[in-house]
Amino acid sequence: MSYILLIIGFVLLIKGADIFVDGASEIAKKFKIPEIIVGLTIVSIGTSAPELAVSIISSLKGSNEITMGNIIGSNIFNTLMVLGITSIIMPIVIKKSSISKDFIITVIVAVLLLVLTFGDLLWGGTSQISTLNGIVLLILCIGYLLLLLLDTKKSNSLVENIESEEPQEEIKILTCIIKILIGVAGVVSGGEMVVNAATNIATTFGMSQKLIGLTIIAVGTSLPELVTSIIAAIKGKNDIALGNVFGSNIFNMLLILGTAASINPIPVLPQLGIDLIFLIVVTLILGGFMFVGKKGNSKLSRKEGLILVLMYVVYIIYIVIRN
Numbered sequence: 001m002s003y004i005l006l007i008i009g010f011v012l013l014i015k016g017a018d019i020f021v022d023g024a025s026e027i028a029k030k031f032k033i034p035e036i037i038v039g040l041t042i043v044s045i046g047t048s049a050p051e052l053a054v055s056i057i058s059s060l061k062g063s064n065e066i067t068m069g070n071i072i073g074s075n076i077f078n079t080l081m082v083l084g085i086t087s088i089i090m091p092i093v094i095k096k097s098s099i100s101k102d103f104i105i106t107v108i109v110a111v112l113l114l115v116l117t118f119g120d121l122l123w124g125g126t127s128q129i130s131t132l133n134g135i136v137l138l139i140l141c142i143g144y145l146l147l148l149l150l151d152t153k154k155s156n157s158l159v160e161n162i163e164s165e166e167p168q169e170e171i172k173i174l175t176c177i178i179k180i181l182i183g184v185a186g187v188v189s190g191g192e193m194v195v196n197a198a199t200n201i202a203t204t205f206g207m208s209q210k211l212i213g214l215t216i217i218a219v220g221t222s223l224p225e226l227v228t229s230i231i232a233a234i235k236g237k238n239d240i241a242l243g244n245v246f247g248s249n250i251f252n253m254l255l256i257l258g259t260a261a262s263i264n265p266i267p268v269l270p271q272l273g274i275d276l277i278f279l280i281v282v283t284l285i286l287g288g289f290m291f292v293g294k295k296g297n298s299k300l301s302r303k304e305g306l307i308l309v310l311m312y313v314v315y316i317i318y319i320v321i322r323n
Contacts, residue, residue: 009193016186023179039243059263084308134261141254
């Protein structure tokens with residue numbers, strides 16, 4: 001039964017992501033919203049739904065000790081594996097003007113999170129995300145959404161000044177919304193089904209719960225981002241693929257951690273500081289691949305994707321040894 005559920009889960013994931021990307025790109029066309037904005041908002045929040053639900057439930061129960069580790073692990077997986085595997089399958093075309101601002105924001109938010117979480121250790125305090133810090137993160141999340149809104153308005157004003165000679169395809173907004181909802185449901189339920197089935201299979205083969213948590217569960221919660229980005233890249237929606245990753249990472253740190261900490265302070269293990277620093281470093285390395293020495297539009301090549309994947313493998317080996 002576990003093997004059957006595993007197959008069904010993957011089918012739901014792939015088909016759900018396919019419908020989700022179609023609905024999101026049609027919304028972009030309908031309202032003349034840049035696809036990068038759709039990727040940074042609708043798609044990224046949709047694929048982060050599992051992490052958000054788990055974090056809120058954990059905080060309400062007062063057992064949110066693993067929240068920070070899950071978010072950092074998810075962001076590292078997004079940065080290395082999601083973009084790495086996606087670019088190996090289909091090299092990602094990068095519009096620097098579209099993504100540079102969000103890349104910078106991703107790095108700044110990660111550094112800020114490092115300071116807010118571990119700054120008190122310098123004065124003999126404890127490492128945690130306090131309720132006040134959670135509120136600060138939520139305020140920054142609202143500010144980021146407002147920034148995206150301003151970018152959308154600027155883009156719309158530019159589009160309105162360009163007369164298109166092509167006949168406009170009629171797009172029904174209700175159909176788009178239904179596609180997005182069906183897509184999200186398929187992605188989330190499929191991801192959960194894959195995680196549960198894979199965990200049962202791994203247990204029968206004698207894998208420890210710790211190793212299952214570090215591998216299958218960590219990967220499983222990021223399967224929506226992985227499959228959605230791959231499908232988007234294959235469909236030529238590179239901005240959605242990139243926006244999904246950067247948007248998910250930003251919302252994971254601001255929205256999910258902010259909401260969870262506002263409900264209950266999140267205690268953080270000091271050793272997670274190393275993982276957060278690693279996240280910042282690999283994000284900067286990704287930035288080097290995307291921006292350094294490349295003029296105009298660039299590509300995240302298969303070779304660079306392979307390097308990202310190998311970095312994740314090395315990280316997992318380190319985590320297993322450390323724990």
